[in-house]
Amino acid sequence: MGERLRLDRYLSEVSKRTRKEAKALIREGKVTVNQKVIHIPEQKINLETDQIALDGHLLCYCKMEYYLLNKPAGIVSASRDKREKTVVDLIQDRKREDLFPVGRLDKDTEGLLLITNDGVLAHQLLSPKRHIDKVYFAKIKGKVDTEDQKKFQEGLTVDEEFTAMPAKLDILRVWQEDNDFYSEIHLTIREGKFHQVKRMFLAVGKEVLYLKRIAMGSICLPETLKLGSYRALTEQEIEQLKEEVSKKGKE
């Protein structure tokens, strides 16, 4: 039969308006149910079969949305910003108005960012207690060596306030240009402290020149997903993430 809901409640949930605003819109004749203008906020609608539109735009009742974005540099990791374009603004197909990024990437960092309105999953993915791996690719100014690997593995003291959890540092390539050394690395961390990767390298006297997140838990950044593009997570990927956080919670 399909779940039934009052029209004003539906409208307020889907369009992120207060119940009062939703009622006013309905009374003003801005809302149609199956192409017919309805002025009664209390009218029940069927979530499966009825088509509701606001100002002629069809609305969609989906409780949760999950997107994987390849964040470009220059965009802020926020839901809304008065002055700047945000990562949520890039999700043009979004149906819900309450989406937010799962954690923050710096403005100049690129790569994998999950965007959702599932606060429970986001919290679990970010909790250091659950040990969800976040993998970064970085280009570093300096010669990253086995000493750095050891320090990172043992739990690096970043500054007086922060000692990082053990992190896995893989050195991909080291080279010299003129008098300077450069390195490319993969770093796997389980936390998400402010500027964490940059601060970890600064603590060993090196500078991050370029940073990209390539994985979070079981979700990897697809090579085919261009910068600034996104796709919805599949049902299977969502289930896998949920299983992963619940398994890690029990460890």
Ligand code: URA
């Ligand atoms: N660590 C950083 O320093 N910056 C990011 O954006 C993410 C992790």
